[in-house]
Amino acid sequence: MIERIEKATDIRHWLGDMEADHYYYSAGIAGEKFFVALRDDGKILGAHCAACHRTYVPPRIYCELCFAELTEYKDVGKRGCVVAFTVAHYNKSGERLDPPEIFALISLGPGTTPLLHKLGEVEPGRVCVGLEVEAVLKPKKDREGKITDILYFKPAH
Secondary structure, three states: OOOOOOOHHHOOOOOOOOOOOOOOOOOHHHHHHHHHHHHHHOOOEEEEEOOOOEEEOOOOOEOOOOOOEOOEEEEOOOEEEEEEEEEEEEOOOOOEEEEEEEEEEEEOOOOEOOEEEEEOOOOHHHOOOOOEEEEEEOOHHHOOOOHHHEEEEEEOO
């Protein structure tokens, strides 16, 4: 039987752990390269499509425009530019956040797809499209090979 949601307020999210015995998930070829480089070298990698001149961040194995296989990976650096942002005043449980959290799409160079991440060290009223930012990473000894190895992006000075 398929449950039908009548009201948007009836939609819930899952808190906690879900049992998933016997299932193993991989970040894939491109994801593994991205997370290993982030963890070990503090580098943010993108996969470059020579045909379309587009760099995917995080990397993918195929270009979504021309379907070319992407085998060239390059360090896109840790500095970028905010191309869109939003300010979250409430958490997923509906509780007020103090201070609010800022999420942004960050372009790490010409022709790169934007990376979604948090902004820090900036007040919501000072964020704008075009703001130059730089990544703040966890100390190397604390990195785990996860997107959270990037703590946030802060305004570049």
